[in-house]
Amino acid sequence: MSFVITRDELPDLARGAAVLGTGGGGDPRLGRAMVAHALSGGPGEVTVLTVDEVPDDAFVVPVAGMGAPTISNEKIPSVEAPVAALRAIERHLGRTADAVIPVEVGGMNSMVPLLIAAQIGLPVIDGDGMGRAFPELQMKTFAAYGVPGSPMSLAGVAGESIIIDTGPDNHRMEWLARGVTMRLGGAAQITEFTMTGKQVKDTAVRGSLTVAMRIGRALREARAEHRDPMDALAETIAATDYEHLRVLFRGKVIDVERLTDGGFVRGRATVSAFGEDSRLEIVFQNEHLTATRDGRMLCTVPDLICVLDIESGEAITTEAMRYGQRVAVIGIAAPPVMRTEAALGAFGPAAFGLTDDFVPLEERLPVG
Amino acid sequence: MSFVITRDELPDLARGAAVLGTGGGGDPRLGRAMVAHALSGGPGEVTVLTVDEVPDDAFVVPVAGMGAPTISNEKIPSVEAPVAALRAIERHLGRTADAVIPVEVGGMNSMVPLLIAAQIGLPVIDGDGMGRAFPELQMKTFAAYGVPGSPMSLAGVAGESIIIDTGPDNHRMEWLARGVTMRLGGAAQITEFTMTGKQVKDTAVRGSLTVAMRIGRALREARAEHRDPMDALAETIAATDYEHLRVLFRGKVIDVERLTDGGFVRGRATVSAFGEDSRLEIVFQNEHLTATRDGRMLCTVPDLICVLDIESGEAITTEAMRYGQRVAVIGIAAPPVMRTEAALGAFGPAAFGLTDDFVPLEERLPVG
Numbered sequence: 001m002s003f004v005i006t007r008d009e010l011p012d013l014a015r016g017a018a019v020l021g022t023g024g025g026g027d028p029r030l031g032r033a034m035v036a037h038a039l040s041g042g043p044g045e046v047t048v049l050t051v052d053e054v055p056d057d058a059f060v061v062p063v064a065g066m067g068a069p070t071i072s073n074e075k076i077p078s079v080e081a082p083v084a085a086l087r088a089i090e091r092h093l094g095r096t097a098d099a100v101i102p103v104e105v106g107g108m109n110s111m112v113p114l115l116i117a118a119q120i121g122l123p124v125i126d127g128d129g130m131g132r133a134f135p136e137l138q139m140k141t142f143a144a145y146g147v148p149g150s151p152m153s154l155a156g157v158a159g160e161s162i163i164i165d166t167g168p169d170n171h172r173m174e175w176l177a178r179g180v181t182m183r184l185g186g187a188a189q190i191t192e193f194t195m196t197g198k199q200v201k202d203t204a205v206r207g208s209l210t211v212a213m214r215i216g217r218a219l220r221e222a223r224a225e226h227r228d229p230m231d232a233l234a235e236t237i238a239a240t241d242y243e244h245l246r247v248l249f250r251g252k253v254i255d256v257e258r259l260t261d262g263g264f265v266r267g268r269a270t271v272s273a274f275g276e277d278s279r280l281e282i283v284f285q286n287e288h289l290t291a292t293r294d295g296r297m298l299c300t301v302p303d304l305i306c307v308l309d310i311e312s313g314e315a316i317t318t319e320a321m322r323y324g325q326r327v328a329v330i331g332i333a334a335p336p337v338m339r340t341e342a343a344l345g346a347f348g349p350a351a352f353g354l355t356d357d358f359v360p361l362e363e364r365l366p367v368g
Numbered sequence: 369m370s371f372v373i374t375r376d377e378l379p380d381l382a383r384g385a386a387v388l389g390t391g392g393g394g395d396p397r398l399g400r401a402m403v404a405h406a407l408s409g410g411p412g413e414v415t416v417l418t419v420d421e422v423p424d425d426a427f428v429v430p431v432a433g434m435g436a437p438t439i440s441n442e443k444i445p446s447v448e449a450p451v452a453a454l455r456a457i458e459r460h461l462g463r464t465a466d467a468v469i470p471v472e473v474g475g476m477n478s479m480v481p482l483l484i485a486a487q488i489g490l491p492v493i494d495g496d497g498m499g500r501a502f503p504e505l506q507m508k509t510f511a512a513y514g515v516p517g518s519p520m521s522l523a524g525v526a527g528e529s530i531i532i533d534t535g536p537d538n539h540r541m542e543w544l545a546r547g548v549t550m551r552l553g554g555a556a557q558i559t560e561f562t563m564t565g566k567q568v569k570d571t572a573v574r575g576s577l578t579v580a581m582r583i584g585r586a587l588r589e590a591r592a593e594h595r596d597p598m599d600a601l602a603e604t605i606a607a608t609d610y611e612h613l614r615v616l617f618r619g620k621v622i623d624v625e626r627l628t629d630g631g632f633v634r635g636r637a638t639v640s641a642f643g644e645d646s647r648l649e650i651v652f653q654n655e656h657l658t659a660t661r662d663g664r665m666l667c668t669v670p671d672l673i674c675v676l677d678i679e680s681g682e683a684i685t686t687e688a689m690r691y692g693q694r695v696a697v698i699g700i701a702a703p704p705v706m707r708t709e710a711a712l713g714a715f716g717p718a719a720f721g722l723t724d725d726f727v728p729l730e731e732r733l734p735v736g
Binding site (some may be wrong): 088092094107158159160161162163164165166168172175176177180182183184272 | 456462526527528529530531532533534535537540543544546548550551552608679
């Protein structure tokens with residue numbers, strides 16, 4: 001059933017979305033603050049529709065921010081640019097959006113649809129195209145299940161708009177859009193994979209806004225009750241399509257290498273265990289891709305690898321990771337819709353140039 | 369009065385346009401061959417309208433190739449991409465072109481409108497936005513006299529199309545389009561500065577296709593008559609809005625530095641005089657910008673600097689310049705429409721970061 005989001009729900013949503021962002025998806029404090037600001041100027045609430053409630057013939061526009069997190073954190077997006085990106089694709093296609101949907105889950109990117117909705121009164125759909133965050137535009141369930149990404153729009157902070165149409169070639173779209181984003185200073189607001197309500201039902205990861213809010217609430221309540229946040233998270237995940245959670249490692253961040261290259265942040269982080277000689281290495285491209293303990297692969301994309309503050313359970317983005325942080329690293333199983341052959345083709349290990357096979361988290365680590 | 373261009377006129381047009389291309393504007397043999405091919409498949413001729421014949425309310429689309437010449441010469445444009453760029457802007461604006469006009473004069477870029485016209489039966493307008501070739505999109509009389517470049521379209525060889533809209537900011541448009549062009553492999557087909565027939569009358573450099581054809585014919589005839597091609601050229605130019613021609617130097621190319629950087633070919637060439645100790649240095653960014661003899665400036669943008677084969681008078685592009693070539697370097701005065709304060713603001717020396725003032729060629733060198 002549809003529900004509303006007000007300022008009161010934003011902290012839980014941003015906190016939970018940042019966990020599912022697996023290191024990327026944007027900074028949750030920034031995302032929360034921008035939506036709170038937008039809500040204060042409008043009707044004060046945003047309507048969220050479940051996927052099943054979207055009419056089959058609705059014109060739905062997926063929206064997001066694009067760029068290396070290093071840039072987005074320093075070059076704060078304008079509240080106008082996400083609306084400008086929507087208006088640009090509407091003008092180009094000669095259609096008016098009936099609803100927006102997040103492209104991905106993340107501290108910023110779960111908030112972008114709300115930011116638009118709060119300003120122009122559209123509903124937001126409870127779902128997305130990744131069930132997490134991924135670094136590249138073609139890495140989406142929308143793509144895996146046959147929706148073309150083109151035409152897409154980009155908007156910059158100076159009022160520019162760009163439309164890219166590469167027909168059915170989503171990789172080419174990513175390549176061109178990444179170039180435009182770099183030229184816009186490293187960050188842009190985008191729309192892509194415009195589709196019908198029927199296509200949303202056929203291709204989206206369902207309920208991801210709700211899951212994010214539940215995760216956020218669980219972490220908040222665990223803190224109030226002085227409970228281990230990882231236990232609270234595991235309980236919450238067990239009741240969703242994600243289902244499985246494993247604590248992969250607890251330790252101290254002892255090294256982070258980070259390079260902004262080709263419009264992405266690429267690098268690796270090393271975590272050293274407390275009181276034993278063991279290390280976890282995490283490789284990332286905007287988001288975490290693999291977690292390897294002492295040479296043994298524990299978790300790979302598309303399963304989620306999340307680095308959390310060990311006390312609060314708050315997500316730490318790749319951009320915020322620093323020497324000395326005490327962290328828990330958890331794996332979360334991707335929902336079944338993200339593990340089909342088609343989905344693994346779009347965002348499995350090989351899509352990132354990794355040679356590791358995808359083995360489900362719960363098979364690698366049978367005991368929870 | 370309107371006239372037609374058939375295959376028979378193409379060699380003269382390409383030869384003359386390459387002279388006015390001042391080192392850039394694309395390779396004339398390639399341009400000629402592509403149009404000849406397109407004409408052989410269609411009605412066999414293209415109608416050319418004078419600027420005065422264009423109805424005030426006509427929807428006119430300026431068209432060109434974009435990119436570093438180094439790339440365009442190796443990565444031959446498809447005959448489809450120029451039409452795809454036109455179709456993309458038509459779809460975006462919901463209007464159908466009534467005519468096309470060259471963005472600039474050049475061995476390839478004077479031919480691009482003919483290539484489109486031959487395929488889809490539009491008239492071409494006898495004029496352009498530069499009266500020569502310039503390296504950057506905003507360097508146009510269209511811009512100098514108030515037509516916005518946006519929205520513009522780009523098309524690549526794989527069927528991609530891109531629309532860029534930067535409102536009134538033509539520099540920003542250039543910056544984004546250059547980034548897209550690099551991402552497309554270094555060359556793209558574009559439309560920009562779409563305008564009405566009235567705006568063409570108010571802003572275009574008139575008659576440049578005709579001038580190019582006259583130059584091409586004069587060079588051909590001079591060769592048949594064993595006349596010095598520079599004399600024939602000077603006579604031809606004297607009867608046009610360009611009016612003044614000066615032979616700046618004759619000598620042998622002894623050095624060429626060329627670097628493809630940021631989507632442009634930048635560099636310099638040195639020519640050594642025959643039988644005396646004197647050198648001419650030419651600086652270029654896709655096109656020739658300045659000619660300096662033994663430290664004395666002889667000619668600067670927007671006046672034209674053309675490097676010609678000393679025997680045949682055929683233009684040598686920056687890309688084709690080689691050690692040992694025997695060349696005449698000539699200066700041609702830009703027409704008055706290209707020397708106003710507004711025009712110099714768009715493409716005078718300062719627009720290229722040069723500190724030299726613009727002094728008209730015929731003032732620097734009073735004796736012809």
